[in-house]
Amino acid sequence: MAMVAVAALALAAMAMPLACAVTDDPKKVDNWFNRLSHAERKTTCLHFFHDTISGKSPTAVRVAEPTITKKSPTLFRVVNMMDDPLTEGLEPESPLVGRAQGLYGSAGLESLGLLMNMNLVFTSPKYNGSTLSTLGRNPAYETYREMLIVGGTGFLRLASGIATVEYNVIVMHY
Numbered sequence: 001m002a003m004v005a006v007a008a009l010a011l012a013a014m015a016m017p018l019a020c021a022v023t024d025d026p027k028k029v030d031n032w033f034n035r036l037s038h039a040e041r042k043t044t045c046l047h048f049f050h051d052t053i054s055g056k057s058p059t060a061v062r063v064a065e066p067t068i069t070k071k072s073p074t075l076f077r078v079v080n081m082m083d084d085p086l087t088e089g090l091e092p093e094s095p096l097v098g099r100a101q102g103l104y105g106s107a108g109l110e111s112l113g114l115l116m117n118m119n120l121v122f123t124s125p126k127y128n129g130s131t132l133s134t135l136g137r138n139p140a141y142e143t144y145r146e147m148l149i150v151g152g153t154g155f156l157r158l159a160s161g162i163a164t165v166e167y168n169v170i171v172m173h174y
């Protein structure tokens with residue numbers, strides 16, 4: 001049995017409009033910057049990540065927990081490492097678009113507040129190899145959560161924006 005939390009991630013970001021920016025050698029990256037036009041483009045998309053926290057193959061694992069944490073109602077001081085599948089739709093079988101890799105730790109002493117640093121690593125044909133880095137506070141029990149998109153690479157170079165997180169379902173898989 002595994003416990004899976006499925007989170008919807010709405011990404012609203014501004015990225016620079018030049019297409020076909022793949023991970024290149026520094027000289028090419030330099031050229032890319034020199035060719036930058038200053039027009040901006042808005043990208044909004046929705047993906048889902050599947051956080052499996054128990055069972056045979058968990059994708060999010062507790063990596064640090066001092067004994068004192070057991071006394072904390074907010075799990076203050078716990079640190080987890082995740083590598084969750086990122087899919088197009090809500091179902092775990094829906095097309096895989098990448099991975100949500102990162103760290104989240106319980107940083108709230110009095111209310112649950114996760115400090116989350118997550119890289120979205122895309123593998124879908126259009127964005128293959130591109131990443132978005134998110135950083136922010138995820139108060140997991142609240143309905144609305146916003147985290148910053150602090151940057152991007154490849155096709156998503158210089159992206160900045162907001163990732164809205166919403167936990168939709170918690171499912172048990174047998």
Ligand SMILES: *[C@@H]1O[C@H](CO)[C@@H](O)[C@H](O)[C@H]1NC(C)=O
Pocket residue numbers: 123124125128129
């Ligand atoms: C993505 O890039 C990797 C490494 O360059 C390659 O092996 C893989 O086939 C690519 N996948 C897609 C869907 O283009």
